[in-house]
Amino acid sequence: MASPPTRVSPVIAKTPADFRAACDAARRTGANVGFVPTMGALHAGHLALVTHAREQLSALTTAPPFIVVSIFVNPTQFGPNEDFVAYPRDFLSDVEKLSGVGVDLVFAPEASAMYPEGEQTRVRVQRLTEPLCGAFRPGHFEGVTTVVAKLFALSGPCLSVFGKKDYQQLAVLKKMVRDLFLPIELVGHPIVRETDGLAMSSRNAYLSSTERERALGLSRGLRAAWNAFEAGERDAAALRAHAHREVHAVADRIDYVEVLDPDELSSFASVPIAQKGRALLAIACHVGKTRLIDNVVLGEDPLPGRAS
Structure with a gap:
């Protein structure tokens, strides 16, 4: 396991050119770059991604890793009636938290730097973006893939860590990295939960x-389906019903409760769950005015419950 990082305030880069130059300079010293893209309002889940990046890179070489976190609330992934303006922002608190986990560089650009006047290019992954959140948030994933492609173009070769809570986002980004031959090792990190x-x-x-x-009804629904799967249930509709019952009891609106192939994000019409051995159970619903998502890969993930 990597040694605990020294608490040092990270350097703040505001421009794409400074971000690229810092990553290039770090590689010239022999360091490997670890990159965690975020939209800020950081919590322990984000910090776990940073720690995971450090541990993964420290296992590869004796050279100290160069850990980068971006903080950028990306306007192109928000719809016209979504919470872009209200999205929580606390940059000074975020930097203080990142100091505690040994982040070397924070990239915090203005929107005009990432989307300069006259820009026209967008990156789109097709089929994987159609179900789940893609059906309810038109244009969302195009915004995600576009900004992450820009970030990866600036970071250069690196190990980048994303949370599995945004399961569809991780699948889409992995597809983008493969299809575009980007020099990025994309790693998913298990969902980090509150104590409840x-x-x-x-x-x-x-x-x-x-x-x-x-909101705890989401994790109760996941646990209900997980327990049924462990007891031998392999019918997608039945597994969905276990989760839906718990979510329906607490949600003001349900976008989806779906059981899908975890690789293709498609239904089990042709390949049954019993043959696949795994199934993604994904939930998106609104509690009050807040849209929440959660998921578990049945047959792969541990019981989604209270944090240890």
Whole structure:
């Protein structure tokens, strides 16, 4: 295991050119770059991604890794009626938290730097973006892939860590990296949960105390389906029903409760769950005005419950 990082305030880069130059300079010293893209409002889940990047790179070489975190609330992944303006922002607190986990560089550009006047290019992954959140957030994944492609173009070769809570996003980005031959090792990190089982999310800050208690219905639904799967249930509709029952009891609106092939994000019409051996159970719903997502890969992930 890597040694605990020394607490040092990270360098702040504001321009794409400075970000690229810092990563290039680090590689010239023999360091490997570890990169965690975020939208800020950082919590323990984000910090776990940083720690994982450091541990993964420290296992490869004796050279100290160069750890980078971007903080950028990306406007192109928000729809016209979504929470771009209200999205929580606390840059000074974020930098303080990153100092505690040994981040070397924070890239915090203005929107005009990432999307300069006259820019026209967008990156789109097709089929994987169609189900789940793609059906309810038109244009969202095009915004995600575009900004992450830009970030990867600037970072250069690196190991980049994303959380599995955004399971579809991780699948889409892995596809983009493969299809575009990007020199990126993309790593998923297990969902980090609060002590009561709620998946950590910056948007949890929107929840009232009553809504937060109701939000626990998502992890209860995942556990119900997980237990059924472990008991031998392999029918997608039945597994979905176990989760849907718990979510329906607490949600003001459900976008989806779906059981899909975890690799293709498609239904099990041709290849049954029993043959695949794994199934993605994904949930998106609204509790109050807050949209929450959660998931578990049945047959692969441990029981989604209270944090240890």
